[in-house]
Amino acid sequence: MVAAMTHEFDLVRSLAAGAEDRHAAWDFVRGFAEHWTAAPLDTGGCPEAEVAAAEERLGLRLPPALREAYTLLGGREDLTSNHDTLRALAELYVDEAGEALVFRDENQGAARWGILLRDLALDDPPVLVxxxxxxxxxxxxxxxxxxxxxxxxxxxxxxxxxxxTGPVDYLDAPDDEVLERLERDATRLPFPLYPAEDPCIRWFLYRDVLLRDDAGSWIHARGRTAEALDGIRDVLAGDWLEG
Known part of the structure; x- marks a missing residue:
């Protein structure tokens, strides 16, 4: 198995901590932004006044974890809204049945993500789709x-x-040999299988390439650099859409 260190930011160790503790999760996000994107998280969050305005409009209190996420990431569309969309604070709403606070939408309207109203009193409540x-x-x-x-x-x-844009690519319909090599040679990231009711998504790291396996139907790849991404195309041979 290859080493999973990415310079001074240890993605695997930081993600493992973040998967267990919400404060460590925000540390991971900061480290990932600094070492894997062009823009560290010095700015980009929503001001507390915007969070308070959203709560007043909705007539409810956002859970601490959701407040922290928006104050850290609310304005960073490059980290939240490339494919699916994180709603702006002014666009948060309670669904038609009055069951959940909706904060994210699938890019073609095929799904939405939210937190059940009954769970809003929790510090770090479950997210449903x-x-x-x-x-x-x-x-x-x-x-x-x-x-x-x-x-x-x-x-x-x-x-x-x-x-x-950037060092990203997609491998369509990887064959069994590719999936076996992924499991053998890459580092499985310490993130739970999901969705909760039909777990199928797994994350891996191969050197400086982040890989998302969607139940063997797709592999999404994000390189820390273009050179790293070129390398994974040689390791996992197949129908790379951009390569």
Whole structure:
């Protein structure tokens, strides 16, 4: 197995800590932004006044983890909204059934993510997903990740891996040999399988390339550099869309 260190930022160790503790999750986000993107998190969060205004408009108090996520990341679309969209504070809403506070939308409207109103009193509540179905009676809020801070780790990783520009690529329909090599040679990242009710997404690190395996149907790749991304195309041979 290859070494999983990325210079002074240890992605694996930092992610492991963040997956267990919400404050460590924000430390991971800061480290990832500094070492894997062009812009550290010196700015980009929402002011506390905007959070307070959203709470007053909604008539409810945001959980601490969601408040912290917005004050850290609320203005950083490059880390939150490349593919799916993190709603602005002014666009947060309670769903039609009065069940959940919605804060994120799938890019084609196929799903939305939220926190059940009954869980808003928790410091770091579960995040659920609701698919947009033709049969509205069949829709329900389904498990996604067990804590809000975990969900924002997922958002940052997934949106970085699906950026419109930069060292990103997509491997379509990897064969069994590619998947076996991924499991053998890359480092499995310490992040839980998800969604909660149908776990299928796994994260890996190969040298300086972040890899998301979507149940063997796709592999998303984000290199820390273009050279690192070139290297993974040789290791995992297949139909890379950009390569």
């Amino acid at each position: 609701r698919p947009d179905l033709a049969d509205k009676n069949a829709e329900r809020w389904e498990g996604w990740l067990e804590r809000t801070s975990l969900a924002f780790l997922e958002i940052v990783l997934s949106e970085a891996a699906q950026a419109p």
